[in-house]
Amino acid sequence: MTLSISQDHIGIVLLEDDLEPTIAWYTEVFGFEVVRRTEGFGQIYVFLANNDIRIELLTGATTRQPKSDDVFTTLDPSRYHHLCFAVDDLDAAVAHLADHGVPLTGGPFDITELNRRNAFISDNLGNVIELIAPA
Structure with a gap:
């Protein structure tokens, strides 16, 4: 089944x-x-x-996780890492985030094998969010 x-x-x-x-x-x-x-x-x-x-x-949490300004420092320990939002235009999304004072923690990166571009941010709590769009 x-x-x-x-x-x-x-x-x-x-x-x-x-x-x-x-x-x-x-x-x-x-x-x-x-x-x-x-x-x-x-x-x-x-x-x-x-x-x-x-x-x-x-x-229900009793402590805050540390925030990171570099997505690569968030790759350890082994755990659930990020959620991903699909956007139509990555550059427009990055500009929108900048207008709201949200800095990038990674990218934008081109993923040529998937014909995609992505970037990473953290929310106000330090949770990693990926943005992905067609290249």
Whole structure:
């Protein structure tokens, strides 16, 4: 039997003090909207959506991860590394991010084997986000 699956959401755990700034970051930088807010198990859950991308923010963390200004320093330890947003025009996306004060942590890079260009940023919490577009 083959299991049929599809992407539903990515979950980001954070400090409760970081919840509102993170909602603001994703709504202002990428145009996400809050679609649901609930509480349970002593945590707050906020679901953000932009087209078919959904992010679940949940409180419960007790420490912050260190931020990096170079994507290559984030490749260790072995773990889930990044989420990737597809964009139509990488240069326009990079300019949009710069207008919002979001620096690149890597790229833009050309991936000639895949006919793609990509760049990396970190969100306000230090989570790595890749942007990818046709070359």
